Amino acid sequence: MLKIGLYCYLSKKVVIFMNKTKLIIMFVALICLGMGGFFMMIGAGYGSEPGKHANGKIKLPEPKYESDTSVEKALLERRSVRRYKDEPLTLGEVSQLLWAAQGITGQRWGFKTAPSAGALYPLELYVLVGNVDGIARGVYKYVPRGHELLKVIDEDLRDSLAVAALRQSCVRDGAIDLVFTAVYERTTGKYGDRGIRYVYMEVGHAAENVCLQAVSLGLGTVVVGAFRDEEVKKVLSLPKEESPLCIMPIGRI
Numbered sequence: 001m002l003k004i005g006l007y008c009y010l011s012k013k014v015v016i017f018m019n020k021t022k023l024i025i026m027f028v029a030l031i032c033l034g035m036g037g038f039f040m041m042i043g044a045g046y047g048s049e050p051g052k053h054a055n056g057k058i059k060l061p062e063p064k065y066e067s068d069t070s071v072e073k074a075l076l077e078r079r080s081v082r083r084y085k086d087e088p089l090t091l092g093e094v095s096q097l098l099w100a101a102q103g104i105t106g107q108r109w110g111f112k113t114a115p116s117a118g119a120l121y122p123l124e125l126y127v128l129v130g131n132v133d134g135i136a137r138g139v140y141k142y143v144p145r146g147h148e149l150l151k152v153i154d155e156d157l158r159d160s161l162a163v164a165a166l167r168q169s170c171v172r173d174g175a176i177d178l179v180f181t182a183v184y185e186r187t188t189g190k191y192g193d194r195g196i197r198y199v200y201m202e203v204g205h206a207a208e209n210v211c212l213q214a215v216s217l218g219l220g221t222v223v224v225g226a227f228r229d230e231e232v233k234k235v236l237s238l239p240k241e242e243s244p245l246c247i248m249p250i251g252r253i
């Protein structure tokens, strides 16, 4: 009798213990799921997007990989152009320019059109859309993976950007303005201070790609480096880890 009583008592304790353990496991699993979701969102870039967010993502048309303009001809004809016609660009042209700047050309590892020290890709790319058929005015972030545009600000901010760029009229008059920014830590994290120069070199590569692509499309552009950093950051509501490096207005000539 005593044995049976003890057995029942222990069985009860085991069941209570098991139930408690189950509850704890479920609780921990729920916390892990929640944290997993949070970090996935950050990993997908939601944590570092600037400005006001709208849901609209624009899928850009597939870029063309051939043209009648040779690299040699584009190099020969490239010139800084600061005056543009008041005419719209097409969605295809914007797609081509963004692809030339930072498009992904090696799907497996995410390699891009421009070389990058350690393949760390510190650059981010914004487009201020003012006059493009098929894209509403506003500020967009280029998403290389998927070749898409993500709207980050609803307003046409070319005028404000031109003011920040020491009132250079080309920045106001471009049908679009590209703005390259950099997250230095991506590169300095591996290369230390030397990484700074790597980032500068990289933006030069990407900008030259845009220059040559513009020639091939019959468009005009210029590299603009003269601007007040803090003002550009403010105009574009950039996340604090991003620094603006170069503006490229682009328009019809």
Ligand SMILES: Cc1cc2nc3c(=O)[nH]c(=O)nc-3n(C[C@H](O)[C@H](O)[C@H](O)COP(=O)(O)O)c2cc1C
Pocket (backbone or CB within 6 Å): 078, 079, 080, 081, 082, 168, 222, 223, 224, 225, 226, 227
């Ligand atoms: C880093 C850098 C910054 C520049 N900044 C400006 C600028 O703020 N405004 C401008 O009109 N041109 C700017 N330029 C363009 C140069 O003035 C131009 O490249 C130079 O006059 C040579 O002319 P080309 O590009 O037609 O060969 C810049 C060029 C570079 C490489």
